[in-house]
Amino acid sequence: MDLSDFLDRLGSHRRASLVALDFDGTLAEIVDDPGSARPVAGVTELLERLAGQLGEVAVVSGRPVGFLSDRFVDCPSVTLVGLYGLELCRAGQLEEHPDTARWRVAVQESVRDLSDRLPDGAAVEDKGASLTVHYRAAPTQADRVTAAAREVATGTGLELRHAKMSIELHPPVRVDKGTVLADLSERHGGPVCFIGDDLGDLRAFDALDELEALGRPTLRVAVSGAETPPALLERADEVVDGPNGAVGLLSRFED
Numbered sequence: 001m002d003l004s005d006f007l008d009r010l011g012s013h014r015r016a017s018l019v020a021l022d023f024d025g026t027l028a029e030i031v032d033d034p035g036s037a038r039p040v041a042g043v044t045e046l047l048e049r050l051a052g053q054l055g056e057v058a059v060v061s062g063r064p065v066g067f068l069s070d071r072f073v074d075c076p077s078v079t080l081v082g083l084y085g086l087e088l089c090r091a092g093q094l095e096e097h098p099d100t101a102r103w104r105v106a107v108q109e110s111v112r113d114l115s116d117r118l119p120d121g122a123a124v125e126d127k128g129a130s131l132t133v134h135y136r137a138a139p140t141q142a143d144r145v146t147a148a149a150r151e152v153a154t155g156t157g158l159e160l161r162h163a164k165m166s167i168e169l170h171p172p173v174r175v176d177k178g179t180v181l182a183d184l185s186e187r188h189g190g191p192v193c194f195i196g197d198d199l200g201d202l203r204a205f206d207a208l209d210e211l212e213a214l215g216r217p218t219l220r221v222a223v224s225g226a227e228t229p230p231a232l233l234e235r236a237d238e239v240v241d242g243p244n245g246a247v248g249l250l251s252r253f254e255d
Helices: 003-012 044-053 065-071 101-117 139-156 175-183 202-214 230-235 242-251
Strands: 018-021 054-062 079-082 087-090 093-096 123-126 130-132 159-162 166-171 192-196 216-226 238-241
Touching: 003 216, 018 175, 044 242, 054 175, 065 079, 065 087, 079 175, 093 101, 101 123, 101 130, 101 139, 123 159, 130 139, 139 159, 175 192, 175 202, 192 202, 192 242, 202 216, 202 230, 216 230, 216 242, 238 242
Parallel strands: 018 054, 018 192, 054 079, 192 216, 216 238
Antiparallel strands: 079 087, 087 093, 123 130, 130 166, 159 166
8 A cells, every 4th residue: 555545534534543663773873882772853752642643653663572672661551562562662561472481492492502603793783582793883793693593593492583693592382473463463453554675574564464455554565775775675665765755654643
């Protein structure tokens, strides 16, 4: 669905609508140090206003909910979904997927193992129930990092997932941005939009395809940047330029 049609549908079904967004590269600029990522100016205020006008606004990320909560402390009405659906915080109430706890030991073992194997410039981000190996500072070491991560994943049973300039090891639990979007949309019968910039966001676009086939108004938005996968741009109904472009689009969703 094109943007103008979606806005028309949104205007008629605001309280039944869902808008979900990625964090890194979508609401925050990509930075070398993952821990320093912050929402761009105006995002938190805008999301909180939208959350009061729409059925639900959700940030859906590979980051832990604790990380997201620190960045969106001024957004108590926004749903935060962390670790691709292993964690969810709505109205201040934290929920964890029931299969998460039993994989935490394997994740911690993998963090220690990978920390000893990685080349200079690569770093492990410990997310508690999953981990990410970043190699943005050592792009020539991508193959070596991937091989080490694959070997550790094989030994622990964790699932290897590719992301932008990084590798993720995730519990083999069937959650991703697509399943999250499908679950969230069951609470709302109206228009659904997802905005993202990474490979994992393709699963959310898949979920929108299924919703559209059922007659739901949907909008797929890709946030263009230096590392945005071409496949995401090709699938998008609308492409915006960077996080500030995402803010500009979101402002059109306001009353």
